Amino acid sequence: MDVLSDAIAVMRTGRPHSSRTVRFAPWGIRFPASEGAGFHVVLQGTAWLLPSDDSTPLRLGPGDVLLLPHGTGHGLADRPDTPLTDAVPAPDGSWATLPDRGPVGADETLLLCGSYQLSRGRAHPLLTGLPPYVRIPARVGAHPRLRAAVELLGAELAEPQPGADTIVPALLDTLLLYLLRTWWLAERADLSTGWSAALSDPAVAGALRALHEDPARPWTVEELGALGGLSRAAFARRFTALVGRPPLAYLTWWRMTSAGRLLRAEDLPLRTVARRSGYASEFAFAKAFKREYGIAPGRYRAAG
Structure with missing residues (x-):
């Protein structure tokens, strides 16, 4: 298990959607917040x-990628002064496509757009720390894996082939992870503080991987620190400074976040969810869950 994949997995609530469309000037679209x-x-x-x-306004050129991690409302147009028309999504979250032909001589813009259905109820701090708009500019030879994912997705949408209903959602998930990885680890990440630093710090990143791989284990701060060759005190200070909460507090938060997802995503007995969350008894788990969510596990599952 790894932290980035887990952060997306616990927030995902449905299938992603995408479209490949041509826009002919003048055009302007207003996307609502989501x-x-x-x-x-x-x-x-x-x-x-x-x-x-x-x-x-921010100009986007050929090859530029724009990620809106928080679903921030925004406009997209051929010019900053072009009037905007409200975009209305379909019930499944997809967007209507436009005709592929426009006025003779009109400037054309070819766009690849997509959306992900995520729950903000237990958003991982790895995502909440991102800015409203993440722009990854096109650079020759840069981010080859991200560019490969874009090209594959664009090709599938341009010429659907058998299996596209499975391939496209998988490519969209892959693209999101490449976008986030590019931002944190290669683009503008500040490696002195925050989650970009946490993922780059061998001791803290190693502890996070261990916690995510085996959250049910009765971890101690000493054990986690030893994974990175640090003393208990030194590790606790570094982890808290970068992650934003002490090691065992993060472990409890992650256990409860994962438990909430299990309760609603899988039909598992409560005792199984409790055991996977590191609790020996259903009673102890239910007490901790209610303290975190303000509702009993059974009622939480029924409400989902």
Whole structure:
């Protein structure tokens, strides 16, 4: 198990959606805020991001990728002054496609766009720490895996083949992970503080991997520190500074977050969920769960 994959897994609530569309100038779309996350890739031409807070518009050129990790409302247009038309999603979260032909001589923009359905109820701090807009500019030779995922997704959407219903969602999940990995580990991540630093710090990253791989184990701070060759005190200080909470407090939070997902995603007996969450008895688990969520596990499952 790894932290980045887990952070996405506990928030995912449904199938992602995507589209490959041509826009003919003049065009402008206003996307409402959503619970999920979204992205835009400019495959050809240019587009302008128009932030919902009326801050400075951002020009996107060929190959630029824009990730909106918090589902922030925004506009996208051929020019900053083009009027916007509200985009209305279908009930399944997908967006309507436009005709592939426009006025003769009109400037064309080819876009690859997508959305992910995520729950914000137990959002992992790995995601909540991201800015509203994450732009990954096109650079020759940079981020080859991310570019390969974009090309594969674009090809599947342009010419659907047998198996596309399975391939496209898998590619979308892959693309999201590559986008996040690129941002944290290679693009603008500040390696002095926060989760980018936590993922890059051998001792803290090793402890996080261990906690995620075996959350039911009765970990001690000494054991976690020893994984990275640090004393208990030194490890506790470093982990708390980078992650934002002490090691065992994070472990409890992660156990409860994972338990909430298990209760609603899988039809497991309560005793099994308790055991996977590191509790020897259903009673102890139920007490800890209610303290964290304000509701008993059974009622939480029924409400989902």
